[in-house]
Amino acid sequence: MSGPLYVPVLPTRPHAVGACRRLWPDVRAAIRPLWNLPPLPGAAPETLTTLVGKYVDPVSAASRHGGWIDAPFGEDAQTAALAEALSVYCEWGRLLPVTGPERTEAQQAAAVETARRCLRGLGVRVRVTGEWDGHLGEHVRDLLARTGPEVPVDLLLDMGAVLDGRPDAGKEALRALDALMPLAVWRSAALLGGGFPRVTADMLEDGSGEWSRAEWRMWHEVRATGSAYAPLLGYGDYGVQPSSALAQAPAPGRKGGPPWGVLRYTTDSSYLLFKVRTRGSDRIAVNRSAARRIIELPEFRGAGAGQGEEWLSDCANGPLSTSEGVGGPAEWLRAGNLQHMTYVVRSLPGG
Structure with missing residues (x-):
């Protein structure tokens, strides 16, 4: 087998x-x-x-x-x-x-x-x-x-x-x-x-x-x-x-949604989630701060560990004057999956 x-x-x-x-x-x-x-x-x-x-x-x-x-x-x-x-x-x-x-x-x-x-x-x-x-x-x-x-x-x-x-x-x-x-x-x-x-x-x-x-x-x-x-x-x-x-059934054309979302990070024993904002005047500052909290964790594996870590590093270090790289719900899910799947493969025997 x-x-x-x-x-x-x-x-x-x-x-x-x-x-x-x-x-x-x-x-x-x-x-x-x-x-x-x-x-x-x-x-x-x-x-x-x-x-x-x-x-x-x-x-x-x-x-x-x-x-x-x-x-x-x-x-x-x-x-x-x-x-x-x-x-x-x-x-x-x-x-x-x-x-x-x-x-x-x-x-x-x-x-x-x-x-x-x-x-x-x-x-x-x-x-x-x-x-x-x-x-x-x-x-x-x-x-x-x-x-x-x-x-x-x-x-x-x-x-x-x-x-x-x-x-x-x-x-x-x-x-x-x-x-x-x-x-x-x-x-x-x-x-x-x-x-x-x-x-x-x-x-x-x-x-x-x-x-x-x-x-x-x-x-x-x-x-x-x-x-x-x-x-x-x-x-x-x-x-x-x-x-x-x-x-969850697809909801074509649906707009709005909650004013918040999450950034995700997988460690050896835990899932870490950090609240971010989907809208509001403080969205850029709050979201970059959340990404910065992740990259400052002792468990953070560095921007070179995978595309998920790279995205988080870019988000954390981006300028407050522009929302480029801050992302939205779909991008947060994609970055989270990139980090999670890469880490899982690297953690498994033979990975």
């Missing part, structure tokens, strides 16, 4: 695609993203090809080393049209289809058929958002029986949000892996978890906040068990957004 070092679970949004495009080549080569289409509520099947292309064309161009493409929020009436639209990227591109035990039989059958045609594999995404349910293992066994041994399969064990309030996540992941690993000759297996919290203004009353990397701790806990599969288990997370962000 072998696979990518790092599986970031990302939305098919410009900030995430832009971050993947800008990663240094050696970092990009170690990453296989699990891309997620957003919900497309009420979209008619005949419009889905165009909608899917809007989101997946940039993803396909940025995924030269491969990855997976999933539509976890697809409605039942959209199943056939989504499968047809996504199959193009799987058959002619480098992306692999995804299914899971909780999906409808129609979605499972469509993903398996696409995997057979593209001849490169199928991602089996198993969600465990609470305690492990043994029935899930039975459903995975049934799914694999319908897939057949000729299709390479990758296990994507998705633990959902993994925060400090879920201290048993490692034990539940172990229970799941012990049940799932014997079911197939998995080509690869990755343990995925979301660790960034959903940030609200009151969480940053003093302008900053710190949260532990519980999903990083979970992965290390599983790796330390000595199980035969542990040394080969890949690591995955949701980048610099909470896992719930994937379920």
